[in-house]
Amino acid sequence: MVGVLIRMKLRMLRNSVRGRRAAAVLVGGLFALIAGVGTALVCGLDVGDPEVSVDLTAALLAVWTLGWLFGPLVTGGSDETLQPEHFRLLPIGSTALARGFLAAALVGVAPLATAVALCGLVVQGLRLGPVAAVVAVLAVLLQLAFAVLLSRVVFAGLGAVLRSRRGRDVGVVLAALVGLAFVPVRLAFETLGPVLLHRESPVFSAVLRALPSGWGVVAVHAAGRSDWLLVAAPLAGLAVLVVLLVPAWAGLLRARMTRVASAGGAAVRGGRTDRSGRRSLLPAGPVGAVAAKELRTWRRDARRRVTLVSPLLIGLALPVITTVSSRGAVDAIAFGGLFALGLCCLQAGNLFGFDGTALWQTLVTPGAERADVRGRQLAWLILVSPVAIAAALVLPAVSGDPGVYPWVLGLTPAVLGGSAGVVLLLSTYAAYPVPSQRNGNPFAAGNNPGCAAALRQLVMSLLLLVAAGPVVLIDLVGVLTDLPVLTWLGVLVGVASGVVAARWWGDLAHHRLVARGPELLAVLRTA
Secondary structure (H helix, E strand, O other): OHHHHHHHHHHHHHHHOOHHHHHHHHHHHHHHHHHHHHHHHHHHOOOOOHHHHHHHHHHHHHHHHHHHHHHHHHHOOEOOOOOHHHHOOOOOOHHHHHHHHHHHHOOOHHHHHHHHHHHHHHHHHHHHOHHHHHHHHHHHHHHHHHHHHHHHHHHHHHHHHOOOHHHHHHHHHHHHHHHHOHHHHHHHHHHHHHHHHHOOOHHHHHHHHHOHHHHHHHHHHHHHOOOHHHHHHHHHHHHHHHHHHHHHHHHHHHHHHHOOOOOOOOOOOOOOOOOOOOHHHOOOOHHHHHHHHHHHHHHHOHHHHHHHHHHHHHHHHHHHHHHHHOOOOOOOHHHHHHHHHHHHHHHOOOHHHHHHHHHHHHHOOOOHHHHHHHHHHHHHHHHHHHHHHHHHHHHHHHHOOHHHHHHHHHHHHHHHHHHHHHHHHHHHHOOOOOOOHHHOOOOEOOOOOHHHHHHHHHHHHHHHHHHHHHHHHHHHHHHHOOOHHHHHHHHHHHHHHHHHHHHHHHHHHHHHHHHHHHHHHHHHOOO
């Protein structure tokens, strides 16, 4: 069973990760492996004091464990290359399926990078003796299984809680709060880093060692001292946690395969079309029809709400937290709207993936591709423009620095237009399938590897910088030459840059959809 699922996942990855996507996975995997090797080297350093080495290793492994919990939220969801619904009619027990899914989950770039990072324990064990090295190998296996299982159980539990419409709405806010959780963690490490290296806080050291992420290094160093009780207790604790998490995951899988998720959309009464409010402002014709459809979809689809509302809340809150934590040394409040807009754009670059095989309706309608692209761009601007414009008008005054108004008012239209082009451009050039929402989990990301998602977000960030580049350039010239008129001229330049970016990248997306629409549909069919 385990071997079958592993081979199935490898076959699905081999068939789905090709071309540009394969390059994205390769580059992203390279960065992940570099991070893993760097962690292993730091853990393997001989810092002189074994106690400092234990604390440092425990802190780094805690970061990797937190990465398994928070990373999927940043990269767009947990990996679901293998979906439990596909095994619903097979005579396989949920516990056996959970064990097989665990083995399959250990196959991929992220588990490999984590295993490389954990090999720092083996380096420490080799330095302490052969017995400690054997203990380190056992600790690596148990810690890797614990991190992967914990991540799967947490996201499966979130999916179970968020099956109802109201639960999904709560989940949007929950995702934002989880996304902001790294801020206090970062502040804690910045504050407690020197304390950790100089062992100034025994309480902090005790907490790091008491966490499951620190049990492995504690066992390795205990083996070097021949303290067998302290060797057995942490390893047994990790084994017990793994054993307990497997049936927990099995129960969540069983619930997912047997329960029917509630409908996520609002009921349509008597086939009437809502012509009030937002619809009445849309242009007549195919572009307006597509925009109306997109606006309804953004409102009803929990996955889209997660990708829009959560980054929006995080983007507006994070500059405030950064400014407060730095005690005014970094005043980022004025640019909060731009930051929120950028985060929303990074999470929304897979519009056709959300629609799935519904793309065929566009492909079989003559000349519908241009209206589809422009309508999606219009809907995107209607969704994000009010918040971005309001933030641009209000936040500079709230921050107490009205001198940044020319910068903010110039960058906002440039980034708005750039985001409208980038979202469609990446949706056609780098789309990936998203699982059907029958599983009710808005955090499911399909077989989209996290490293590939990170690389896609890097490309989108660079394109947004290209759209904002002319505004930054003219504002810098105005500041260096002490000509305020140039900085205010940047507002007009920002409007022009946004229009050009939206039209240019929208045209590229349209031509791509016309030329490679069937291939894009074939990719989306794998969901």
